[in-house]
Amino acid sequence: MSVILQAHGLTKSFGGPPVLEHIDLELTAGTTTAVVGASGCGKTTLLRLIAGFETPDAGTIVLDGREVSGAATAVPPHRRSVGYVAQDGALFPHLTVGQNIAYGLPGRSRRGAVRAKVAELLDTVALSATFAERHPHELSGGQQQRVALARALARQPILMLLDEPFSALDTALRATTRKAVAEVLAEAGVTTLLVTHDQEEALSIADQVAVMRDGRFTQVGTPQQVYHGPSDRFTAEFLGECVFLPCSVSDGVADTLLGRVPVSASAIQGPATLLLRPEQLTATQLTDDGRPGSVGIATVLDVEFLGREVLLTIDLAGSPTPIVVRQGSVDPPTVSSKVAIDVHGSGVVLDEK
16 A cells, blocks of 8 residues: 655754654555644644644655655645644634535536535535535534535545544534544545544544654554553553553563463563553452452452443552453442452563663
8 A cells, every 4th residue: 555644753843842853654545543642742733744834843744755844845735635624623604514615626616516516525424415505603513523524525635634623522422423534534545644632532543543742652553552562651551541560571471469461472571560451350259258279359449330331449469559440330349349350361561660
């Protein structure tokens, strides 16, 4: 597959400490990449550099084989074939939906051809052609985002940039809208770069995830790689709840308070920290003082009901802090009960010396 975007060594500051430092990123045609990080870490600045709204202090940006930003290159935004959808959609309030979308169409066309293209684009984002006569204030938040996407698609971009496009929507609408937008972009084959602070959003929508901290990437990989094989504690904790246990590693196995746990390939031997995800653990309530030869006997401190799941906070003897177990909500252990904890799958060894 061809490479649509190559960003190399991007650095940017605004008169103070660097907002971005030596960012390298590559996007393959037809894929979706999510840059995830806390507010203020540099995500939006990266989008603005790629779109051409800002100029990097150092580094290069190549779009579809053409350098658009570099030491001697600065292609303006309207000549980069890039679509941009902002957090609030940024629709023109005085124009109808149809006029907003038509604004994105290149060149001049006959009125009938414009109407037909607008109707086609509305259909692409799962909206009826009748929406063309409405104004933005007559639409829901999710509908406004779809119209903004249709307007961006009208330009037939080689790259779509989405800047926190779902953050202003309520939880249920955010989930349905992002799924609809992902389907539209996938069907159109448009390469997409999304920035978000929502970990679930990044993991669910993207083919590639880049975790950003203080203007640098801590890790770039598939959702499965960054979630199940994080490179450091920050990346692990940012992407979800963690269980950290002291351990001793030897020959691919970690000895822990929960017994012997296989670990992913690691050069670390001896004392280390083992990372597990709460869903890798199962707590079984005991009817007596334990089971012969058992390990991981612990006490339930709290049970948080989450609908289909429960989140158990558990006091594990020898652990400096309580651990968290996430499991099905049918007949869960009760507060103050004794439980045996079983581990599923392998863990990740972190060197935190």
